[in-house]
Every structure is written in C-alpha cells, then in structure tokens.
Amino acid sequence: xxxxxxxxxxxxxxxxxxxxxxxxxxxxxxxxxxxQGVAGTIERVVDHDVRFGVSPDEGDGDEWPALRQKMxxxxxxxxxxxxxxxxxxxxxxxxxERLDAELSETDDxxxxxxxxxxxxxxxxxxxxxxxxxxxxxxxxLTDVGFSLPANAVTYxxxxxxxxxxxxxxSPTPEKTxxxxxxxxxxxxxxxxxxxxxxxxxxx
Amino acid sequence: xxxxxxxxxxxxxxxxxxxxxxxxxxxxxxxxxxxQGVAGTIERVVDHDVRFGVSPDEGDGDEWPALRQKMxxxxxxxxxxxxxxxxxxxxxxxxxERLDAELSETDDxxxxxxxxxxxxxxxxxxxxxxxxxxxxxxxxLTDVGFSLPANAVTYxxxxxxxxxxxxxxSPTPEKTxxxxxxxxxxxxxxxxxxxxxxxxxxx
Amino acid sequence: xxxxxxxxxxxxxxxxxxxxxxxxxxxxxxxxxxxQGVAGTIERVVDHDVRFGVSPDEGDGDEWPALRQKMxxxxxxxxxxxxxxxxxxxxxxxxxERLDAELSETDDxxxxxxxxxxxxxxxxxxxxxxxxxxxxxxxxLTDVGFSLPANAVTYxxxxxxxxxxxxxxSPTPEKTxxxxxxxxxxxxxxxxxxxxxxxxxxx
Amino acid sequence: xxxxxxxxxxxxxxxxxxxxxxxxxxxxxxxxxxxQGVAGTIERVVDHDVRFGVSPDEGDGDEWPALRQKMxxxxxxxxxxxxxxxxxxxxxxxxxERLDAELSETDDxxxxxxxxxxxxxxxxxxxxxxxxxxxxxxxxLTDVGFSLPANAVTYxxxxxxxxxxxxxxSPTPEKTxxxxxxxxxxxxxxxxxxxxxxxxxxx
Numbered sequence: 001x002x003x004x005x006x007x008x009x010x011x012x013x014x015x016x017x018x019x020x021x022x023x024x025x026x027x028x029x030x031x032x033x034x035x036q037g038v039a040g041t042i043e044r045v046v047d048h049d050v051r052f053g054v055s056p057d058e059g060d061g062d063e064w065p066a067l068r069q070k071m072x073x074x075x076x077x078x079x080x081x082x083x084x085x086x087x088x089x090x091x092x093x094x095x096x097e098r099l100d101a102e103l104s105e106t107d108d109x110x111x112x113x114x115x116x117x118x119x120x121x122x123x124x125x126x127x128x129x130x131x132x133x134x135x136x137x138x139x140x141l142t143d144v145g146f147s148l149p150a151n152a153v154t155y156x157x158x159x160x161x162x163x164x165x166x167x168x169x170s171p172t173p174e175k176t177x178x179x180x181x182x183x184x185x186x187x188x189x190x191x192x193x194x195x196x197x198x199x200x201x202x203x
Numbered sequence: 204x205x206x207x208x209x210x211x212x213x214x215x216x217x218x219x220x221x222x223x224x225x226x227x228x229x230x231x232x233x234x235x236x237x238x239q240g241v242a243g244t245i246e247r248v249v250d251h252d253v254r255f256g257v258s259p260d261e262g263d264g265d266e267w268p269a270l271r272q273k274m275x276x277x278x279x280x281x282x283x284x285x286x287x288x289x290x291x292x293x294x295x296x297x298x299x300e301r302l303d304a305e306l307s308e309t310d311d312x313x314x315x316x317x318x319x320x321x322x323x324x325x326x327x328x329x330x331x332x333x334x335x336x337x338x339x340x341x342x343x344l345t346d347v348g349f350s351l352p353a354n355a356v357t358y359x360x361x362x363x364x365x366x367x368x369x370x371x372x373s374p375t376p377e378k379t380x381x382x383x384x385x386x387x388x389x390x391x392x393x394x395x396x397x398x399x400x401x402x403x404x405x406x
Numbered sequence: 407x408x409x410x411x412x413x414x415x416x417x418x419x420x421x422x423x424x425x426x427x428x429x430x431x432x433x434x435x436x437x438x439x440x441x442q443g444v445a446g447t448i449e450r451v452v453d454h455d456v457r458f459g460v461s462p463d464e465g466d467g468d469e470w471p472a473l474r475q476k477m478x479x480x481x482x483x484x485x486x487x488x489x490x491x492x493x494x495x496x497x498x499x500x501x502x503e504r505l506d507a508e509l510s511e512t513d514d515x516x517x518x519x520x521x522x523x524x525x526x527x528x529x530x531x532x533x534x535x536x537x538x539x540x541x542x543x544x545x546x547l548t549d550v551g552f553s554l555p556a557n558a559v560t561y562x563x564x565x566x567x568x569x570x571x572x573x574x575x576s577p578t579p580e581k582t583x584x585x586x587x588x589x590x591x592x593x594x595x596x597x598x599x600x601x602x603x604x605x606x607x608x609x
Numbered sequence: 610x611x612x613x614x615x616x617x618x619x620x621x622x623x624x625x626x627x628x629x630x631x632x633x634x635x636x637x638x639x640x641x642x643x644x645q646g647v648a649g650t651i652e653r654v655v656d657h658d659v660r661f662g663v664s665p666d667e668g669d670g671d672e673w674p675a676l677r678q679k680m681x682x683x684x685x686x687x688x689x690x691x692x693x694x695x696x697x698x699x700x701x702x703x704x705x706e707r708l709d710a711e712l713s714e715t716d717d718x719x720x721x722x723x724x725x726x727x728x729x730x731x732x733x734x735x736x737x738x739x740x741x742x743x744x745x746x747x748x749x750l751t752d753v754g755f756s757l758p759a760n761a762v763t764y765x766x767x768x769x770x771x772x773x774x775x776x777x778x779s780p781t782p783e784k785t786x787x788x789x790x791x792x793x794x795x796x797x798x799x800x801x802x803x804x805x806x807x808x809x810x811x812x
Contacts, residue, residue, distance in 0.1 A: 013458040013503065046458060052419040052497060054490060084460060084503045085546045086334020091458060093496035097419065100491055115759050128360055131289020132335035135748035138757070139740060140491045142747060147799065148757040150724050150808060157331055157363045161378040175364040178811075185809055190756065193802040199759060199795050202787075216661040216706065249661060255622040255699060287663060288709055288749045293702035294661060300622065300693045318556050334545060341548060342541035343694045350596065351544070351554040353521050353605060381608075389605050393553065396599040402556060402592050405584075492740020534766055537695020538741035563737055566766045567784040581770040 004191050006033050006040030006076035008122075009067070011092035013082065015046050021166035025124045025180070026080030028172070029154060032184035038076060038191075043067060045091050052094060056101045064098050071099075075191040076118045077146065079137055083125030083157065088133045096140040103144060109201035114145030116198045118191040120183050123155040124166045130155035147194060149186035154179040207394050209236050209243030209279035211325075212270070214295035216285065218249050224369035228327045228383070229283030231375070232357060235387035241279060241394070246270060248294050255297060259304045267301050274302075278394040279321045280349065282340055286328030286360065291336045299343040306347060312404035317348030319401045321394040323386050326358040327369045333358035350397060352389035357382040410597050412439050412446030412482035414528075415473070417498035419488065421452050427572035431530045431586070432486030434578070435560060438590035444482060444597075449473060451497050458500060462507045470504050477505075481597040482524045483552065485543055489531030489563065494539045502546040509550060515607035520551030522604045524597040526589050529561040530572045536561035553600060555592035560585040613800050615642050615649030615685035617731075618676070620701035622691065624655050630775035634733045634789070635689030637781070638763060641793035647685060647800070652676060654700050661703060665710045673707050680708075684800040685727045686755065688746055692734030692766065697742045705749040712753060718810035723754030725807045727800040729792050732764040733775045739764035756803060758795035763788040 008030050012020040026042050033040060048063040057065045071077055081092035088096075102114045119141040123130040134153045142148060156166045156176040211233050215223040229245050236243060251266040260268045274280055284295035291299075305317050322344040326333040337356045345351060359369045359379040414436050418426040432448050439446060454469040463471045477483055487498035494502075508520045525547040529536040540559045548554060562572045562582040617639050621629040635651050642649060657672040666674045680686055690701035697705075711723050728750040732739040743762045751757060765785040767773045 013460065052452060052495075054419065084499075085506055085549055086338070087499065087502070087542060087546070089458075090496045090499035090503055093490075093493065093499045096493070097490045097496055112759070128331055128333050128358075129335070130331050130363065131748060131752070132332070132338075134751070135289070135335075135744035136493060138747035138751060139744035140493070142743070142757050142759065142761045143491055143740070145759045147759050148747070148751050148761075150721070150751065150754045150756050152751045152757075155331075155363055159362050160333065160358055160360045160376065161382070173363065179364070182811060185811070189806070189808050193806055197798070197802055199798050202791060202794070216663065255655060257622065257693060287702075287706045288752060290702065290705070290745060290749070292661075293699045293706055296693075296696065296699035296702045299696070300699055303694055315556070334549070337548070338541035338545035339696060341544035341554070342537060343696070345540070345544060345554050345556065345558045346537070346694055348556045350556050351548050351558075353518070353548065353551045353553050355548045355554075385608060388608075392603070392605050396603055400595070400599055402595050405588060405591070492744070534737055534739050534764075535741070536737050536769065538738070538744075541695070541741075561737075561769055563769045565768050566739065566764055566782065567788070579769065585770070 004038045004075045004188060006038050006078060007070045007074040008040065008042040008078040008080055009095055010042055010044045011079065011081040011089050011095060012044060013046065013089055013091060016044055019167055021124045022080050022082045024167045025122045025156065026078065028180050029078050029120065029122050029184060032180050033188060036184050036188035038188050040074060045095060050094060054097050054100050056105060072113055075195055076120060076187050078120040078122055080122035081133060083123060083129035083133055086129035086132060088136050099144045111199060111201055112145035116194045117146050118187050118194065119146035119148055120187045121153040123153065125157045126163050126165065127158050127160055130157050147190060149190040151182050151186055154183045207241045207278045207391060209241050209281060210273045210277040211243065211245040211281040211283055212298055213245055213247045214282065214284040214292050214298060215247060216249065216292055216294060219247055222370055224327045225283050225285045227370045228325045228359065229281065231383050232281050232323065232325050232387060235383050236391060239387050239391035241391050243277060248298060253297060257300050257303050259308060275316055278398055279323060279390050281323040281325055283325040284336060286326060286332035286336055289332035289335055291339050302347045314402060314404055315348035319397045320349050321390050321397065322349035322351055323390045324356040326356065328360045329366050329368065330361050330363055333360050350393060352393040354385050354389055357386045410444045410481045410594060412444050412484060413476045413480040414446065414448040414484040414486055415501055416448055416450045417485065417487040417495050417501060418450060419452065419495055419497060422450055425573055427530045428486050428488045430573045431528045432484065434586050435484050435526065435528050435590060438586050439594060442590050442594035444594050446480060451501060456500060460503050460506050462511060478519055481601055482526060482593050484526040484528055486528035487539060489529060489535035489539055492535035492538055494542050505550045517605060517607055518551035522600045523552050524593050524600065525552035525554055526593045527559040529559065531563045532569050532571065533564050533566055536563050553596060555596040557588050557592055560589045613647045613684045613797060615647050615687060616679045616683040617649065617651040617687040617689055618704055619651055619653045620688065620690040620698050620704060621653060622655065622698055622700060625653055628776055630733045631689050631691045633776045634731045634765065635687065637789050638687050638729065638731050638793060641789050642797060645793050645797035647797050649683060654704060659703060663706050663709050665714060681722055684804055685729060685796050687729040687731055689731040690742060692732060692738035692742055695738035695741060697745050708753045720808060720810055721754035725803045726755050727796050727803065728755035728757055729796045730762040732762065734766045735772050735774065736767050736769055739766050756799060758799040760791050760795055763792045
C-alpha cells in the first residue's frame with residue numbers, strides 16, 4: 001500500500017502561527033498514517049482564503065480549488081476539527097459545504113470523484129462533543145461519497161466544564177493515541193482495497 | 204412561587220434497585236428545585252410498564268398514562284438521561300415519543316396542554332455527549348410545547364474514553380453542582396411567570 | 407409590549423443582492439413579530455465582514471461587534487439559517503461561536519448579558535434537516551443564555567431529494583405561515599414577561 | 610459475491626401485523642441486496658422481546674441474543690428506522706445500545722466481531738429528519754465496528770408538516786428507489802472486499 005496518499009484538513013478557527021490542539025491531533029493522525037505507509041500533508045484551512053459556498057469554485061480568488069485538488073489527489077481525507085458549543089467548527093462546516101459540490105461532479109461512468117476515497121475524523125475539545133461531531137461528519141462524508149472504515153474516528157475531550165487543552169496534555173492520553181493508530185490502520189486498509197477494486201458504476 | 208410543582212423523569216436503562224448516576228443527578232435537580240420552593244417527585248421510567256408508541260395511551264396495561272398525568276399536574280418537567288454512544292437513552296427517546304402525542308391534545312382555546320410548562324434537562328455519562336443530548340431534548344421539548352429557561356441544562360461527563368461513574372464521584376463536581384442550582388433557579392423563575400401569564404391562544 | 411425589539415440574523419451563504427429563501431422566511435418572522443408590536447431589523451451576516459473566532463471582538467476590522475450591539479439592544483433574536491447537508495450553515499455556526507463569548511460577559515450581578523433575551527429559530531431548505539438544525543440552535547442558544555418559548559421554531563423543507571426553493575413557492579405554505587405566527591406570538595409573550603421580571607442573580 | 614448475507618432490522622414502534630412504512634423501505638433494501646446476490650431476512654425488532662440494556666444478553670427471556678446471532682452471521686446489517694420528532698426511533702436506539710456491547714466482544718486477535726461487517730441505513734418519515742437519523746446511526750455504527758460504504762443511506766420524507774406515509778405513496782418515489790439500489794450495490798461491493806481481506810489486528 002506504499003502508494004496511498006492522504007490529506008488532513010485542520011479546521012481550527014485560528015490562523016497560523018497560533019497553536020492549535022486540532023493541529024496536534026491531526027498531525028498525530030498524519031504520523032500514524034505515515035506508519036502505515038501513507039504519505040500526505042496537513043493543511044490549516046483558515047490559512048487559505050476559502051469562501052462560503054456550495055460550488056467547486058466560488059471565483060474571485062477563492063482558494064478552495066487548490067485544497068480541493070489535494071483532496072482529489074489523495075486516497076484518504078481526514079477532517080480534523082475543534083469542538084465549539086459541542087458541535088463541529090464553522091470552518092469544518094464550510095469545508096463540508098464545499099464538499100457538497102461533489103454530488104454533481106462525476107466521472108464518465110456517473111460516479112462521484114470522491115467514490116473510492118476513505119474518510120477519517122479527528123475531534124478535539126476542552127470538553128464534550130466528540131461523538132456528535134463524529135455524527136455530523138460521518139453523515140456528511142458518506143453523503144458526498146466517502147467510505148468510512150471501522151472506528152473511523154479519534155478524539156480527545158476533558159471532563160465536563162474543564163478548560164484544559166489537548167495541546168497542553170503531556171504525554172498524549174494513551175487511549176487517544178491507541179485510537180489514532182486504529183483509525184490510521186483501518187483507513188489505510190480500506191483505502192488499499194478500494195484503490196484496487198472501485199465501486200461499480202450505477203446502471 | 205411556593206405552589207409550583209415539578210416532575211423529574213429518570214430515563215436510565217436499569218430498573219430499581221440498581222444504582223443509577225442519572226438518579227443521582229436527577230435527585231440533585233429535584234433538591235435544587237426544592238430549594239426554590241418547587242415540590243415534586245422523581246420517577247424511574249423503566250420501573251413502569253411504558254409502551255413504545257406515539258399516543259397518550261397505548262392500552263393493554265400501558266403505564267404511560269399515569270406518568271403523563273404527573274407531567275400534566277406539574278409546572279416543570281426535568282428529563283434526566285444517561286448517555287449511550289454519545290446519545291440520549293432509548294428510554295428517553297421513548298418518553299419523547301410519548302410526549303409527541305401532546306401535539307394533538309389541546310385545551311378549548313387550541314393550546315397544547317404542555318403550553319406554560321417549563322422543561323429542564325439533566326445529562327450524565329462516563330464520557331462525552333451532554334451537549335448533543337441537550338440538543339435532542341431541547342428540540343423535542345420545544346416542539347411539544349415546553350418553554351426552556353436560560354441555561355436549561357445540567358450535566359456531567361468524564362474525560363474521553365474513561366469509565367468513572369458520576370455516582371462514584373465524591374464530592375459532587377463543583378461546576379455541575381453550581382449548574383444544577385442555576386437550572387433550578389431559572390426554571391422556577393420562568394415557570395412562575397408563565398403560571399400567571401399563559402401564552403396567548405392562536406387566532 | 408410595544409417597546410420590545412428584535413433582531414433577525416440571516417445566515418445564508420450568499421451575499422446580497424442574491425435572492426435568499428432564508429431572507430424570505432426570516433423577513434416573514436420579522437413581519438409576524440411586527441404584528442405583535444415588536445419592531446426590528448433583519449441583517450444578512452455575510453454582508454458584514456464577520457471573522458471566525460470565539461471572542462466578542464476579533465479586531466482588525468471585524469464587523470461582529472456592530473451586529474453584537476444590535477443583538478444586545480434587542481429583546482428577541484431570531485436565527486434564520488439555510489440547511490446544507492441536513493445541518494445549519496457554516497455562517498450560522500460562525501454566529502453561534504461568536505455568541506459563545508457571551509459566557510464570559512456578565513453584568514454586575516454575574517448574569518450573562520443575554521439573560522432575559524428570547525430566541526427564535528427559522529430554518530429553510532430544499533429538503534430535510536429542519537428538526538436537526540433546530541436542535542443544534544436550541545442547544546447553543548440556551549447554553550449562551552437565551553430563553554426559548556414554546557414552539558420556538560418555524561421552518562419549511564420540501565420532499566426528499568427535491569430541488570424546489572422556498573422563495574419559489576407561491577403562495578407561502580400555509581402550515582409554515584401559521585407556525586411563523588405562533589413563533590412570533592410566543593416569543594413576544596415570553597420576552598414581555600422577562601423584560602419586566604429578569605432572572606435572579608446567582609448566589 | 611454470491612455467498613454474502615444480510616440482516617435488515619426494522620425499528621418501527623408498531624408490532625406486526627400493523628403496516629409499517631419502515632418495513633416497506635427495509636424490504637426494498639433487502640430486495641435490492643438480493644439483486645446483488647446477497648441473501649438475507651428482515652426482522653421487526655418489536656416482535657421480539659428485546660430488553661433495554663448494554664450487554665449481549667440481559668437474561669430472563671431477553672430475545673436480543675437471537676437477533677444478535679443473525680447479525681453476527683451476516684456480512685451486511687441494514688438498520689431501518691422511522692423518524693419521530695426528527696430523530697431515530699427509541700427502538701432503533703435500543704438496538705444501538707445493544708450493539709454497544711460489541712465493544713467488549715473481540716476475537717482472539719483483539720478485533721470486534723463486527724469488524725469486517727458493512728452497515729447500511731434506511732430512514733423513513735412523514736417529514737424531515739433523514740439526514741440527522743443518518744448521522745446518529747452512522748456514528749453509532751462506526752463506533753461499534755461497522756464499515757460504511759459510499760452513500761450508505763436510503764430515505765424518504767415528505768414536505769414539511771405533511772402527513773403522507775411512504776407506504777401510501779404509489780409508485781415508489783423514483784429518487785428513493787435509485788438511492789436504495791446504490792446503497793445495495795455499494796454495501797455488497799464493500800462487504801465482498803472485506804470478507805476476503807479483513808482489517809489487520811491491533812498491535
């Protein structure tokens with residue numbers, strides 16, 4: 001599977017060089033995928049001028065098309081997002097809306113260009129919300145053509161109403177670390193299978 | 204406000220006398236409401252033979268009608284639920300489905316019998332899910348005619364992927380305790396206002 | 407209640423002068439509130455340079471502070487949002503994140519500045535998602551201090567997988583119209599009560 | 610792939626012989642899987658005495674173990690559920706809670722017994738809720754070890770606040786029909802791949 005590639009999108013609200021717990025967990029997912037022989041990069045979405053919209057290119061300097069091309073070139077997409085109010089970040093929702101355009105972008109056999117790609121999810125917050133964020137993203141990602149492996153998510157949150165950041169935890173919480181490794185192994189396995197055996201075209 | 208009353212429904216999956224973290228948090232909400240002069244009781248739903256359905260009475264020994272009467276007699280309903288898979292318990296969903304029948308049960312001016320009643324939410328789990336459970340319940344409860352005060356929820360969850368139960372935490376986590384008090388004060392205040400000034404009838 | 411005021415925030419992805427179904431439903435809510443004696447305005451969030459973030463003012467030309475002031479001046483806030491992928495728009499999530507800052511903005515008695523304000527919800531999409539959007543918004547709004555009246559939401563969606571826009575329906579669907587009127591009447595009633603009898607301060 | 614098998618669980622609230630829109634959509638999914646060479650059955654959960662709980666066997670006549678065995682014998686599980694209050698049915702939530710027990714049920718290499726199985730989702734309601742139900746189920750199913758194919762869901766809902774049942778629509782809505790076929794083809798494809806190439810064991 002050494003030829004598989006991935007893209008991790010960090011959906012933090014904060015531009016570089018601000019520290020980001022989401023960057024940390026996303027980078028750990030990237031490293032774990034690397035251990036599976038999957039090469040890739042992590043991109044912080046807000047460092048690019050991505051526009052609100054539901055088309056592949058909103059024009060006028062929109063930088064989604066460049067990120068979209070990286071997504072199309074990759075076998076695995078990991079959406080990494082912080083939790084705000086128990087929900088995915090607005091930046092993550094903006095990315096899902098842009099991915100919604102893929103419903104109309106099909107190959108010559110009528111399959112979305114995302115078909116055959118595998119999605120993973122990484123969620124981090126001070127407290128509470130990881131399962132729900134997973135739900136929102138899992139639904140959105142399957143809707144727009146991605147496949148989800150078993151245990152498609154890694155996450156960390158603290159105890160209720162606490163304020164500790166994942167980036168300030170040391171060492172990395174053991175269970176989150178093991179979960180990240182499982183996500184990477186399963187995503188790589190599934191992407192390897194689908195890269196050799198694509199979904200059938202619709203009738 | 205000394206005449207206000209409340210009902211707390213404990214939506215644990217476990218019948219009495221099994222210990223229940225939800226019972227603990229629900230009882231704390233009941234006590235906090237008592238401090239506001241609101242008398243009431245807590246009922247464990249699975250100790251009653253409540254049937255699946257969406258009518259006020261499913262017949263044949265269905266014990267929802269008795270619980271429903273307690274709800275109709277109260278000014279404040281607190282739904283207390285455990286978290287499973289980051290979501291409300293099936294028992295809590297069964298209660299919401301039974302409350303859905305209230306959409307068709309109106310007074311002689313066309314208002315639901317729940318109009319004027321105030322709802323509170325209490326959520327507890329080993330880890331993660333309180334905000335999402337709140338979302339599900341807040342939506343369901345406003346749909347079926349309840350009003351929600353500011354900060355309508357109290358909750359506790361542990362750190363990601365941990366297994367500690369709320370009932371085994373001692374003393375009660377301070378922030379949860381303060382939040383329970385706020386919920387009780389705000390619910391009592393709002394119920395007091397609505398008991399004297401009901402919503403207008405539809406045209 | 408003639409002195410009550412409201413603010414409707416239209417969370418469409420599209421800048422003016424693009425037509426917006428959300429603008430239509432939000433404007434209908436504004437008009438229905440007007441019939442209750444509640445004066446106010448509707449603002450399209452993307453016409454302002456609102457920044458991603460979770461503080462009251464992200465600086466550097468951020469235009470949230472001006473919208474925030476309108477929110478603080480109003481008794482009723484209606485969040486109007488389109489549905490994308492069955493979920494609230496990213497713009498709506500951005501607004502919720504900005505409102506999250508209110509958790510730290512309290513009066514001299516320790517109450518959030520949003521306490522005493524009432525929230526309404528207006529949701530529109532081609533198909534499917536209104537209840538879930540309501541859930542997300544109801545939870546977020548109660549978390550940040552708003553109160554929700556009975557039947558706090560109005561909405562329209564079409565049949566599954568259809569593409570008709572609300573703005574192209576004529577006349578307005580009758581049930582949605584009645585629901586908008588109920589939302590307005592209940593929100594005005596609750597805001598009137600709370601404007602005269604604020605929530606108690608915490609101990 | 611002629612040896613693949615499936616199980617469809619109908620999570621309606623109504624016992625047989627009551628008519629069930631969920632039964633209709635679930636049976637259509639079963640037939641579509643049959644066209645892909647996948648044999649199976651549909652079971653109405655409430656016709657069995659399934660108990661609330663989170664263990665594989667709650668004892669005392671609990672009939673989940675028999676359904677669980679059918680699930681373990683199948684390559685594909687389709688959860689078919691009605692929508693109530695925009696959310697999955699309580700019966701569906703009860704099934705998810707029973708599936709939660711699989712987190713602790715592993716093979717001699719430490720993999721959940723659900724690993725390698727593929728899940729599909731079928732959702733039906735009078736109006737609104739399919740995407741959110743998908744979200745809840747997709748998250749729960751990936752958490753407990755299932756894999757989700759591209760476009761893992763089929764659904765039907767009517768226009769907002771309408772009361773038409775899917776079982777009373779004739780002929781079957783064309784888009785739902787096409788979506789059911791896509792779900793079946795993709796689920797069969799993915800199950801075929803995973804049946805020959807299981808996920809790796811954890812380290």
